[in-house]
Amino acid sequence: MSASLTERLAEAVDAGMPRARDDLARLVALRSVANAAIEPASECRAAATLVGELFSEAGVDGIHAHPTPDGSLAVVGRSGGPSGAPRVLLYSHYDVVPVGDPGTWSSPPWELTERGGRWYGRGSADCKGNLVASLLALRAVREVTGGWPVEVAVVCEGSEEQSSGGLEALLRAEPELAQCDVVVIADTGNVEAGLPTLTTSLRGTGSVLMTVRTMERPAHSGMFGGAAPDALQALLTALASLRGPDGETTVDGLEHGGSWMGEPCDPNRFREDAALLPGVEPLTGNGALGDLLWARPAATVLAIDAPPVAQVTAAVQGEARAVVNLRVPAGTDAKAAQDLLIAHLRAHTPFGAQVEIRAVSLGQGFQARTDGPAYAAMRRAMRTAFGRDAVTTGQGGSIPLATTFAELVPGAEIMLLGVEEPASRIHAPDESVDPEELRRTALAQALFLVELGGSTLA
Template sequence: MESPVAQLSSSDLRDRLEAAVAGGMPRALADLASLVACRSVFDPRIEDPAECVRAAELTAALLTQAGVPVTPLVTPDGSLAVCGRLPRPGARRVLLYTHHDVVPVGDSSAWTSDPWTLTERDGRLYGRGAADCKGNLVAVLTALRAVTSVVGEWPVEVVVVVEGSEEQSGRGMEKLVAAQPNLAAADVIVMADTGNVTAGQPTLTTSLRGTASVRITVRTMAQSAHSGMYGGAAPDALQALLTTLASLRSPQGETTIDGLDASGVWGGAAYDPVLFRRDAAVLEGVDALGQGSIADLLWARPAATVLAIDAPATARVAAAVQGEASAIVNLRVPAGVDPVVAQGLLVAHLRAHTPYGRVEIEPFPVGRGFAARTDGPAYAAMRRAMRTAYGREPVTTGQGGSIPLTVALSELHPEAEVLLVGVEEPECHIHAVDESVDPREIETLALALALLLCDLAA
C-alpha cells in the first residue's frame, strides 16, 4: 500500500506542513514558556535538583503528547535523560537529539527581565534556555506535531534523546548509550543543538572542536611573604604562573603550544570579520587575535584560553608575594586532532615554560572533535529541506564548542549520518545575559525538520 507521504505531491506536502507548523506556533511558544520556567541547571549548588526533575517530566509529557512515548531515565551522573522510540519496522530510523538542562543565569540583576520568565521584546523571546536548548526542543516538538497532523502516521521510525546534563559535561548520557547502544541506534542522527550563521540563513554545522583542558598549579613557598621584606628575591608563584600562561600565545594572539600544529585552513563558509566583531562584542580599537581568517582561527586551529586564575582578589589586596597560584587552561582542538596527544603537548609546554617553582598539572577529561560526513543521502535530504523551508541555499560552518554526545553516537553507530542544526544564531547570546531566540527560527527549523522526516520516508 502506498504511504501517505507518497500520495501527496511535493508542493502539496510542503504547503500542508508549512500551514501545520504555523498553526502550531502558539502552542510552541506556550511550551517554550513552560520549559524556560524550569530552572534546570544540573548543579545542586546553584539550583534545586527538583527543577531538573520538573524539566524532564515536562519534556516527557510534551513528547508523549506529540506521539513519541518516552520516559525519563536516570543516567550514571544522576541526571535525567528523556528517551523513547516509536518503532516502524522497515523504515529509516531517525534520532532527534536536544537537551533540557541550561547553564546558570549568573547575576540575575544584570538581566533586563527575569531570566526564568519568557519575555517578548522587539520580536525576540528572552529567557535562559530560550535558544540553548529549549528552543531547539520546541522546534522538534512542533515538527513532530506537524508531521502527524499532515501525514497521519510516522513516515520513519522516530527515536528521541533529550539529555539532562549536557551543559555541565556530566557525560551521563554518553555512559548510558555506551551501556545500552540500542537506546540510540539510528540511521540518521539529528543533533538539534547548533544554529545558523545569521538568522534566516540555513546552516549545517559540519565540524566541532575537541577539548583538552588542564589545571596548572605553581608553588614556590610554604606561605605568602611580605613584599616589602622579601619582594625581589622571594620566588613569586603568581608571576611564574603568569609567565607560563603568556607563553601559550604569540604577541599577535596565536596559540603557540610546542609541537601542536596551528596552521589549519577552514574549507567551509567564511566568517565576515565585521559580523564577528559584532557577534563577539569586540570593543572599538581592539583587533581580533591571530593571523589568518576568522574561520581558520575558530574552527581549523587550536585555541588555548585561560578560563580562571586562583589568586588574591583586588578587593582583598595585601602587600604579599604569593607562594601559590593556579589556573585552568582550556584547549580547543580542531576535528582530526587527537585531544589526548594535544593535552600531552599542553602539559609538556606548561612544564617547559614555567621559569621556577614546583609545578603540578591536573589533566581534565578530554573531548574528541567531530567532522561530519556530508556526502550521504540524509545530508542531501537535509539540504533540500532547508532550501525549501528557508528559501535560501544552506551553507556549512564549524563550531568552536563541543557537543560530547555527538562524538559518542558517531562512534557507537559509525554508519549513521549525523546532522547538526538548530535555532542558535549569534543574536541569541547563548550562555550570556539576556539570552534570546527569534521565534521565526523555531518555526523555520520545525518546518525543515518536518520536511526532512517526510523526505527520508522515500
C-alpha cells in the first residue's frame, strides 16, 4: 500500500532535518543585531543575503532584499499557485537581540551548539529557528507535491527586535507586498514543549526615555547631601509610582481592571518558566495571573543610566535617565496609553526637577479572528503534527506587524505560532531550540499548506 500524503510529508520533513540544522548553524553564525552600535551592519546585510538564497533554493520566486525606511533589508518573494488557490504569506525575522555578556553563556552564542538534545545559540529560537521551520516546510511541500498547492509569499524582516517600524512602513508604502488571504506569523511558540499553541492576543507597547536633571553637575554628598536635590532619587521616586504595593500597574488615568477570558495561566508553570527564586511569588494584583499578563497594562523599567557601583563616588547626582516600557492589552490605544505614561512620570517627579521624556517605540495590540477555514485547517495540521489538540493563548509581547497586516488586509486570517517554548529562554543567555519543536512546527506548516490547497491528507 502506498504511503499517504501525510506520511510522505512527514518523511520529507524528517529527511530535511540535517539540512535544517545546517541552515540554522549558518544563520546563527551571523551577528544580525540591527544596531550598528552593537554589531556591524554588514552582519545584517550578510544575513539578508543568506535568507534570500535559502528561500530561493526552496523554490520561492522573485526573492530579493528590499530596503525599508529604517535602513534594514526585508527579504520578500512570491510564487503563484493554482488559479483561485488561497494566498498564504509566511513571515519571520532574521534580526536578533544582542547576546549581552558572552561570559554568561555556557557555549559561544554565535555558534550553534548541541547540548542535552537542544540546539543553543542566539536566534536559535527567536526567530531564526522559526525561519528554518518555514524553510523546512516549504522544501517538504515542493518535494512531495512537485509544486505549490497555494500561492506562497514570504516576508522576512531585518529589524523586528528594534521596533523601529521599517517593515510596517514598507508595507504601507507598497501594500501589494502584503496581499494575501492568510498570514502565518512565525514569531511565537508553544506554552509548553509538545503542546501546539496559537497565539490569538498580543499586547500593544510603547517605550519612553526619561531624563531628570536637577543640577549642572554632581555635587559632593558630604558638602551638599541632604539639601541638594538628587536627580537619581527623583527619577527613582517617579519610577516607583508606576506600581502599587500589590504589583498592579497604576498609571494615572489608565484602566487596569481587565480580566483575561482565554486559557488561564498556571502559576506553577509560570513560576518555573520565569525562574522565580525561592520565596518569590508571581504578581497578581487584585486579579488572576492571566489578567496581569494579557488583560491589563504593565510598566517595566528596562534600563537606568546612573553611576555603576564599580565607579562609585561620594556625589549627589545632577542627572539620571531611564527607559520605561508600557504594555497594554489588545483594544487599548497604545499611543493614548503612552501619553498617559508620559504625563504620569512628569506629575510624579519631585524636587521641581527638569524632566525630558520622549517616545522611543510604539506598537498597537492585536486580537485575532479565529473562526475562519484557515484556522480550522491549522488546528487539524497541528493535531496531526503534534498528536495533541492545539490551545490558544495570549502573549504579553508586542508584534506591531500583526496590526499592520490587520489594517492592510482586513479580510485575511492572521495566525501566530512558532518553535519557541519556555525552555528556549529567548532574549536571554543560553537561548536554544528543541529540534523536535522545530520538526513538528515545520510539519504542521507543510500539512496546513497542502490541505489549504485542497488536498486530502488521509
